[in-house]
Amino acid sequence: MAGVAPPFPPGDYDVTVVGSGPGGLQTSYWLRRFGVQHAVLSRDGAPAGMFQRFPIFQRLITWTKPDAPVARTTREYEWYDHNSLLADEPELKALVPGFMDRAFDLPSRSEMEAGIAAFANKAALRVRYGCTWESTRYDGDRVVLATTDGDYSSRAVVFAVGVTKPWFAAVPGLEHGAHYVDAMEPERYADRTVFIVGKRNSGFELAQGLLPWARSIFLASPRPVQTSALALSPLRVRYLHPYDEYARGGPGTYVLDVAIERIDRHANGFRVVANGTTWDGRLVLDVDDVIAATGFQTPMGDLPRIGLVTVNDGRVPALTPFWESVSLPGVYFAGNASQGAKGLAKRGAGASSTAVNGFRYNARVLAQHIAETLNVRTSEQAPIADLGSFLLHELSTAPELWVQKGYLCRVVGRGRTGLVDGGVLPLAHFLDSRDGDAAAASVEVDERGAIVPTIYVRRAGEISEHLLTPHPLHEYSSDVYTKEIEHVLRQLPA
Amino acid sequence: MDVAERLAQLALFADLTPMQVEAIAHSFEESVFQADERVLRRGLSGGNFYVILEGEARVVAGDRVLRTLGRGDFFGEIAALTGETPSADVVAESLLRCLMIPPQELERLLLERPQMMLRLLRMEARRLQTSGEWQA
Numbered sequence: 053m054a055g056v057a058p059p060f061p062p063g064d065y066d067v068t069v070v071g072s073g074p075g076g077l078q079t080s081y082w083l084r085r086f087g088v089q090h091a092v093l094s095r096d097g098a099p100a101g102m103f104q105r106f107p108i109f110q111r112l113i114t115w116t117k118p119d120a121p122v123a124r125t126t127r128e129y130e131w132y133d134h135n136s137l138l139a140d141e142p143e144l145k146a147l148v149p150g151f152m153d154r155a156f157d158l159p160s161r162s163e164m165e166a167g168i169a170a171f172a173n174k175a176a177l178r179v180r181y182g183c184t185w186e187s188t189r190y191d192g193d194r195v196v197l198a199t200t201d202g203d204y205s206s207r208a209v210v211f212a213v214g215v216t217k218p219w220f221a222a223v224p225g226l227e228h229g230a231h232y233v234d235a236m237e238p239e240r241y242a243d244r245t246v247f248i249v250g251k252r253n254s255g256f257e258l259a260q261g262l263l264p265w266a267r268s269i270f271l272a273s274p275r276p277v278q279t280s281a282l283a284l285s286p287l288r289v290r291y292l293h294p295y296d297e298y299a300r301g302g303p304g305t306y307v308l309d310v311a312i313e314r315i316d317r318h319a320n321g322f323r324v325v326a327n328g329t330t331w332d333g334r335l336v337l338d339v340d341d342v343i344a345a346t347g348f349q350t351p352m353g354d355l356p357r358i359g360l361v362t363v364n365d366g367r368v369p370a371l372t373p374f375w376e377s378v379s380l381p382g383v384y385f386a387g388n389a390s391q392g393a394k395g396l397a398k399r400g401a402g403a404s405s406t407a408v409n410g411f412r413y414n415a416r417v418l419a420q421h422i423a424e425t426l427n428v429r430t431s432e433q434a435p436i437a438d439l440g441s442f443l444l445h446e447l448s449t450a451p452e453l454w455v456q457k458g459y460l461c462r463v464v465g466r467g468r469t470g471l472v473d474g475g476v477l478p479l480a481h482f483l484d485s486r487d488g489d490a491a492a493a494s495v496e497v498d499e500r501g502a503i504v505p506t507i508y509v510r511r512a513g514e515i516s517e518h519l520l521t522p523h524p525l526h527e528y529s530s531d532v533y534t535k536e537i538e539h540v541l542r543q544l545p546a
Numbered sequence: 547m548d549v550a551e552r553l554a555q556l557a558l559f560a561d562l563t564p565m566q567v568e569a570i571a572h573s574f575e576e577s578v579f580q581a582d583e584r585v586l587r588r589g590l591s592g593g594n595f596y597v598i599l600e601g602e603a604r605v606v607a608g609d610r611v612l613r614t615l616g617r618g619d620f621f622g623e624i625a626a627l628t629g630e631t632p633s634a635d636v637v638a639e640s641l642l643r644c645l646m647i648p649p650q651e652l653e654r655l656l657l658e659r660p661q662m663m664l665r666l667l668r669m670e671a672r673r674l675q676t677s678g679e680w681q682a
Contacts, residue, residue, distance in 0.1 A: 222548055274565070275572035311568040329569035361641060363578045365548050370578035378580040378641065394577050398592030400648025402575075484584050496592070499650045517590050517631075 059178040060091035062202025066426055068093065070197070071212030072179045073101020074408050075387015075415060077172050078137050079210050080179075082419030085140065086429050091204060092177070093197075095184040099172040102216050103165040108235060109261040110161045113253070114407050117157050118149040130451035134409035135159055137171045138416060147171050187354045188383075195382050208422055212386040213351050215406075219367055221346040223249065225315030229322065229342030232258060241266045247324050247337065249312065250345035251277055258345055259294035263305070269294060270337065272308040274329045310335060315342055350389045355380065368392040373478035374421045375414060384422070390414045395459040395480050401497050403459035413452045413460060417476055433472035436464050439544075440537040442473075443493040444528045447505040447520070452476045453495040454526075461494035461508070483508065483515055489544055509543045516543065549576055549645065552599045556618040557669070561661035570645075570655070577646045579638040586622050586636035595626040595652045601642035607634045614639065623666065626652045 067083060069076050072094035080092045098104070107113075112135065120132035124146035130138065136148040148167030152159050159167070172179070184200045188209075197204045218231040229247075230236075232254045242265045248255050251273040259269050277295060298307040310326035321340045328334070349367035352360060361379040363370040369385055370378045371393035377383040385392060391405040393414075404410030423429040436442050446453060446462040453460060453476075461482055463474030466489055474490060482492045492508045498519070505520045505528060518540045520533060550571035553559045559567050576599070579585055585603060586593050597620045605612040605621065612634060615621060625632045626649035647655065656663040 273572060274569045276569075278573075309569070311565045327565050329565045361578060363576045363643075365576075372580060372583070378578055394575070394646075396587075396590075396592075397575075397577065397594060397646060397648075398590070399650060400575075400594055400646065401592075480584075483587060483590075499592075515587065515589060519591070 058180045058183075060093065060180040060204075062199070062204055064205045065089060065091045066206060066428070067091075067208045067210060067422060068195075068197055068204045068206040069210045069212060069386075070094070070185050071101065071214065071387065072096055072099045072172070072181065073103070073212060073214055073387060074137060074168050075214065075390070075411055076101075076179075076210075076212035077168065077175075077177055078412050078415040079212055079386040079419055080177050081137065081139060081171075081175055082416045083422065084177075086419050086423035088419065088423050088426065088428050091206075092179045093183040093185060093199060093201075093204065094179050094181050097181050098169065099177075099179065100165045100168040102214055103161055103168060105161075106233075107161060107254075107257060108232070109238075109257055111156065112158050112161070112164055114409055115157045116149050116152060116159055118152055118154060124149065127451060128449050131449075131454055134407065134455070135164055136167060137408070138412050139171075139175065141175075144171060144175050147174070185353060188358055190358075193382065206382075207426055208382045208384060210384045210386050210418070210422075211350075211355075211389065213389065215348045215350050215368060215388040215391070217349045217351040218344075219347050219349040220344050221249065223312045223315065225317070225322075226312070226342070226344050226346075228315060228317040229344050232343060232345045232347075235343055238262055238265045241341065243267050244340040245321075245338075246270070246341045246343060247272065247322065247339040248343050248345050249273065250347065251275065251307065252345070252347060254347060255345035256292065256294060258343060259305070260292075263293055263297075268304040268306070270306045270308060270324075270339070271295075271298075272310050272312065272324075272326060274309065274311045276309045276330050277307060308335070350385070350392075355383070363392055363394075373480040375418050384418060386415050386418055387411050390418075393459075393478075395478060396483075398458050398496060399499055401458050404455050404457070405459070409455050410459075413456050413476065417460065417478065420475070431475055433465075433467055433474065435467070435469065436471040436473055439464055439471055439491065439541055440534055441529070443491065443507060443541075444533055444537055446493050447495065448526060448528045450476075450493075450495075453493065457503070458494060458496045461492040463490055463492045465490040479508075482510070485510075486513055491541060491544060507537060507540050509540065511543055511545070549599070553597075553645065556597065556599075558597060558618065558620060558662060558665050561665060562659060566659065574645055574647050574651070577644050579642040579644075581638055581640050581642075583638045583642075584635055585638060585642065585644070586625075586632050586634075588633060588635050589631050591631055592649065593622050593625045593632050594649060595622045595647040596620060596636075596644040597647070599643045599645055602639040603636050603642055604639050605634050605636055620666070620669075622649075623652070623670070625649070 067090035069092045114134040116135045117132040122128040125142040136146045147170045151163040151166040187198045195209045246266045247270045297305045309330040313325040316323045322342045324337045361370045369392045461479040465474040507518045550568045603615045
């Protein structure tokens with residue numbers, strides 16, 4: 053509206069959030085809910101961040117089922133809807149399915165964008181749009197952000213800036229090619245030979261999009277495709293035709309395990325020289341196009357200069373279980389960059405922090421952690437009458453545990469008057485905390501890929517772990533489980 | 547320095563070709579821990595095999611520090627290979643950067659790269675020898 057001053061003028065705030073994509077909006081929603089005074093800044097002009105443009109082939113790989121056996125306003129529905137942001141108010145819950153035309157159970161880019169924008173609008177989340185963060189410094193224990201509109205000084209900053217900056221792997225000559233973000237419309241690749249560097253989401257997405265058009269497609273990276281990992285990946289839902297064609301011997305599509313020695317540009321295209329990593333030999337290929345689908349990095353601005361430690365070849369910040377930088381106190385990350393916290397990574401399994409379904413829960417836990425750290429709020433701990441049935445109910449229905457497998461857990465601790473709900477916390481924090489005797493439930497994946505409900509008991513600082521027998525319908529309320537969990541929980545003193 | 551360059555400098559990977567090292571660097575993730583953060587936990591299943599790329603860690607049983615580990619050292623191999631849970635904690639002594647290889651991947655990797663298995667065996671033997679001397 054013309055004439056209305058933008059919110060959050062430069063100055064002092066308890067917390068400053070940078071970003072107006074799903075990570076920033078979800079964090080702001082929960083900070084407000086927990087009573088934390090904060091500013092939200094965004095260089096964009098509108099909410100929904102990367103969903104204004106990506107994925108380039110216009111379809112997400114995370115599902116939402118518009119119809120489910122539970123109502124959209126229930127907590128359980130979140131398990132069926134991996135794309136909507138979270139809220140306590142019924143009218144703000146599950147907004148994405150309302151925009152879906154049901155061509156797929158995966159929303160299109162525009163449906164997702166509409167769902168996120170509707171959340172910002174209906175929740176009346178205020179954002180100072182068009183305000184760009186330019187540099188960062190400490191002033192005592194406060195973090196100061198210099199922006200195009202002035203300085204913001206805060207006790208904590210939450211960067212929710214995504215993992216959106218194109219990243220090129222260190223391959224000599226790769227910079228001569230295009231990046232995924234600059235890929236053209238599929239029909240422009242008609243009758244061309246396309247060499248795609250990278251065999252992760254964006255590489256397969258591109259290859260899938262080009263299959264009906266390109267003459268031949270090479271997908272190349274040093275790491276072999278791990279079919280066992282793919283079986284559990286959301287990628288398989290949409291983009292596995294190129295791999296399928298290659299695995300079955302179809303001509304024209306090749307999935308190569310190679311380290312690329314160099315890429316030379318010549319008059320008619322490119323020459324790629326590559327060496328096998330899982331086989332002995334060398335390939336020299338002349339191709340029309342080279343596209344780097346080597347992914348993205350967090351746009352970290354000047355943070356590395358002031359000491360931000362990173363992980364994954366410098367692509368994301370290295371984070372504690374509560375998503376604080378391991379090297380910059382008071383600097384937190386939300387949204388996709390929260391993948392920089394690996395958690396326990398039992399059997400190498402990562403958290404679901406790279407997608408909305410996982411990082412929306414991270415945002416709630418983070419906001420609560422910040423509220424408690426800044427002494428704005430102490431969590432209200434509801435009494436728990438029956439510990440065993442409470443934890444079994446959570447293991448059967450809690451979307452936080454089923455989405456953030458092995459990363460988040462539900463905790464029950466001891467209050468002054470008896471057992472109390474300790475809420476949802478990072479599992480690594482629970483295991484290493486010395487906060488007294490307690491129990492926690494998490495959902496994990498074993499070495500065969502089976503989903504295993506797990507109970508942890510912390511007694512006198514010692515942890516014991518108990519893997520329950522998986523149930524095919526994930527139904528953990530029967531007498532068998534009640535007896536099993538009662539036996540486990542006997543370790544806790546009455 | 548990227549992960550492949552870091553790995554190429556470590557004894558465990560010394561007999562592999564640059565292509566093989568690059569494949570390993572791209573196949574497994576880095577993990578970074580703050581000082582005093584636990585990396586491996588006694589009694590918990592599913593622990594990974596870790597190779598230290600940067601920083602130091604201590605092996606702890608109760609209040610006793612059994613050993614300090616530095617760049618190029620590894621830990622978690624016994625639990626990863628036997629399927630038993632670790633008998634000690636490993637805690638970051640400083641900011642610690644590791645390559646993390648899931649237990650179910652370690653056996654496959656060692657069978658594919660017997661030169662690496664031999665290196666690991668030799669380093670393990672040296673550790674046993676040293677711990678024997680301590681007891682003597």
